[in-house]
Amino acid sequence: MQPLHLIATVTSDPEWIDINRLPTLIAAVVAVAIVLYTTYHRASRRKFKMRRIAGLNAVEEAIGRATEMARPLLYTPGWGGDIQRPTTIASMNILAQVAEKTAQYDCRLVFPTHDPVIMSVAQEVVREAYARTGFPDRYRADDITYVTSSQFGYAAAVDGMITRLKPASIFLLGTFEAESLILAETGHSVGAIQIAGTDSTIQLSFFIVACDYTLIGEELFAASGYLSQDPSILASVRAQDIMKLLIIVMLVVAAVWSTIGFLTNGGGEGWWTF
Amino acid sequence: MDRRIALIICFVFGLVMFAQFFSDHPVAHRVNQDVLVEYVQIIFAFALIVGVVALVRNSIKQVSSGQDRPFRMVMLAGLVSMPILAIGWGIEAGSPFQWMFENVQAPMQSTVFALLAFFVASASYRGFRARSVPAAILLAAALIILLGRSLMIGPLAHVLPDIAEWIRNYPSMAARRAILIGIGLGSLTTSLRVIVGIERTWLGGEK
Numbered sequence: 113m114q115p116l117h118l119i120a121t122v123t124s125d126p127e128w129i130d131i132n133r134l135p136t137l138i139a140a141v142v143a144v145a146i147v148l149y150t151t152y153h154r155a156s157r158r159k160f161k162m163r164r165i166a167g168l169n170a171v172e173e174a175i176g177r178a179t180e181m182a183r184p185l186l187y188t189p190g191w192g193g194d195i196q197r198p199t200t201i202a203s204m205n206i207l208a209q210v211a212e213k214t215a216q217y218d219c220r221l222v223f224p225t226h227d228p229v230i231m232s233v234a235q236e237v238v239r240e241a242y243a244r245t246g247f248p249d250r251y252r253a254d255d256i257t258y259v260t261s262s263q264f265g266y267a268a269a270v271d272g273m274i275t276r277l278k279p280a281s282i283f284l285l286g287t288f289e290a291e292s293l294i295l296a297e298t299g300h301s302v303g304a305i306q307i308a309g310t311d312s313t314i315q316l317s318f319f320i321v322a323c324d325y326t327l328i329g330e331e332l333f334a335a336s337g338y339l340s341q342d343p344s345i346l347a348s349v350r351a352q353d354i355m356k357l358l359i360i361v362m363l364v365v366a367a368v369w370s371t372i373g374f375l376t377n378g379g380g381e382g383w384w385t386f
Numbered sequence: 387m388d389r390r391i392a393l394i395i396c397f398v399f400g401l402v403m404f405a406q407f408f409s410d411h412p413v414a415h416r417v418n419q420d421v422l423v424e425y426v427q428i429i430f431a432f433a434l435i436v437g438v439v440a441l442v443r444n445s446i447k448q449v450s451s452g453q454d455r456p457f458r459m460v461m462l463a464g465l466v467s468m469p470i471l472a473i474g475w476g477i478e479a480g481s482p483f484q485w486m487f488e489n490v491q492a493p494m495q496s497t498v499f500a501l502l503a504f505f506v507a508s509a510s511y512r513g514f515r516a517r518s519v520p521a522a523i524l525l526a527a528a529l530i531i532l533l534g535r536s537l538m539i540g541p542l543a544h545v546l547p548d549i550a551e552w553i554r555n556y557p558s559m560a561a562r563r564a565i566l567i568g569i570g571l572g573s574l575t576t577s578l579r580v581i582v583g584i585e586r587t588w589l590g591g592e593k
Contacts, residue, residue, distance in 0.1 A: 130410035137408045143571075147578045195588075196426070198573035201580055205587045228437025229430060233588055254444050258437030262491075264498035271498075272457060290502065297505040311569045313562045321513030322505075329565040333572025336587065344584045348575040355571050 143355055150351040151344055162346065167307050167325035168338050171206075174281035174305050175213045184220035184255075185210070186279040188295070189286030190310065191266045195229045198333070199311040203286040204230075204237050205336030210283065211241035215250055223256040224273055226266040231258040267291035271298045284308040284323065285332065288315045296322035309335070393583045400581030438465075527553055 129137070178185040187207060193200040207223070214221040221238065225231050235256045242251040259269035271294060274282065282299040284292070284306065292308075292315040299306045300322055308319035309327030319326045327335060330352055337345030403421060406414040442465065445458040471483040478484065514525045533542070534550025579585035 127410045128414075130408055133408050140404075140408075140574075143574055144578060147575055148582070151579075151582075151584060194426075196422075198576040201585070201588060202572070202576050205576075205585060208587045227430075228433035228435075231437050231440070232433055236589070237587055254440075254447070257444055258441055262495065264495040268494070268498045276454060290499065293505045293509060294498065294501055297509055311573070313565050316565065318509065322509045329568030330572035331568075333569075333576045336585070345579065348579055348584065352568075352571045352575050355574075356567065359567060 142358075143351075146354050147348050147351040150347045150354065162334075162338060162349065165327070165331050165334070165338060167309065167327045167331065168335055170305070170307055170325045171210060171339065172213065174283070174307055175210065175217060175219055177305055178214075178280035179217040179219040181280040183280040184222050184277050185214060185281045185283070186222045186224075186270075186274060186277065186299075186304075187283040187285070188224055188270055189230060189234075190284065190288035191226045191263045191291050192289040192310075192312065193287030194227055195233055197287055199287045200230060202333045202335065204233060206283070206285055206332075206339065207234060208237050208241050209336065209339040211238040212245050215242040215245040215247045218247070218250055220252070221255060222273060222277065222279065224259045224266075224270050225257070226259065226261050226263075228258045231256060263289065263291060267294045270295055274298045274302055274304070278302045279304050282306045284319065285310075285327070285335075287311055288319075293318040293322060299323075389586075389589050392589055393586070397581055397583065400577070404581075441465075527557075 175185060187210060189200055189203040189207075193203075195201070211221060213219075223231075223234050223238070225234065235253055238256055239248070239251050239253070242248050260266055267290075270291075273279075274295070275298065279299075279302070282295075282304045284295055284299075285308065288295075288308075288310045289312065292310065292312075296306060296308060296319060306323040307325045307327070308323040309332040310316055310319065311332065316326065316328060320328075334349045334352070336342075337349045399421065402417060406417045442462070445462050449455050449458045449462070468483065468486065471481070471486060475481045475483060510528075513521075514528055515521065530546060531550045531553060534546040534548075576585065580588065
């Protein structure tokens, strides 16, 4: 028998579109189209009712409490995220609304973070918020500070601030990891009213137990629209609901389809099998 | 004008990064590497200088005013000594830098992490008080999970692990997935709002 020899290699040109990601691309394009439609189409921007979110209704109460007690308000976006993360962007959006209120009430806002880029963005966000409300002189750049990039160094630094400053209200909004419960329990020990929200389902359970109000899932991302009542942002929140409805319909169809396929085919192969 | 430039840069990079995710071409991989790894590191390095300078300035101000003086002095001592040790004697095993890391920094981090054990206990105590129907359900589920994952003997030894597994795989997983879908959709709409310039808070909030 003749031995086989490799006589040529076959190469293909690299693909501009990854076929394996085509379903994701289609879903993304549909999602983008829905968001752009609800945002820019006049009819879809008509005022609609948004359900009450207890955690966001409590923002005003938390700031008012800190003002009445003449104690600061502490806001931190957690250790887990950097500025590229949508959760951090959502947190910055809420920070802008909170900063407007603290400027009006002349309440001290302390913002420790683990990331110098977040610090720079937060300084800009808070400075602009103070300027917008007509109180630029109340802005204190020193209160928006980078502490350390180390996870437990950050937790220790923020814990120290909470223990020494005894803030009346604490906002834990962003991406949190193991430091979540350390911060939330320390905040509870000084008697602060705590509003928390994160994109980590594991840390959410800690926040639900330890904090007064918790923003769950998409509530964190809807917060800036809810607080500012900006119609463009509210329209994109509506897009989220439409997409959620689509997903629910698809899940129900998939479950029914799969069940019928199993019952009729006994779990065998077929075009209807998932 | 400067904000318009920032918005244009954000829009272009947003589109490019969206497109590259769906491409298998080496150019797309290169864009990903350049933007997500190299550009971000460059920005971080410059921002770190700003962050550390602000931290040192605040600390010196507080030390001189007597506010939190001991804490700030320890922080400044650590901030100054570690780079000196690294530059002077290197960071190899057995160097003073490594000794400081292993015998000072690592134990301190472990200490803070260890606090979690106590905080979990105190938070659980508060969370698991059956004051309402949802809290009672939470308490029952937690007890079943806890006992189901413990070494047990007796008639429940075979039943509880199965119930615990069912709770984890069905009700708990369904709730987690629902939250994750919400988070995914929220991330998508937030990113889009930033890319198309509807959300400008990151620029200071100007409309």
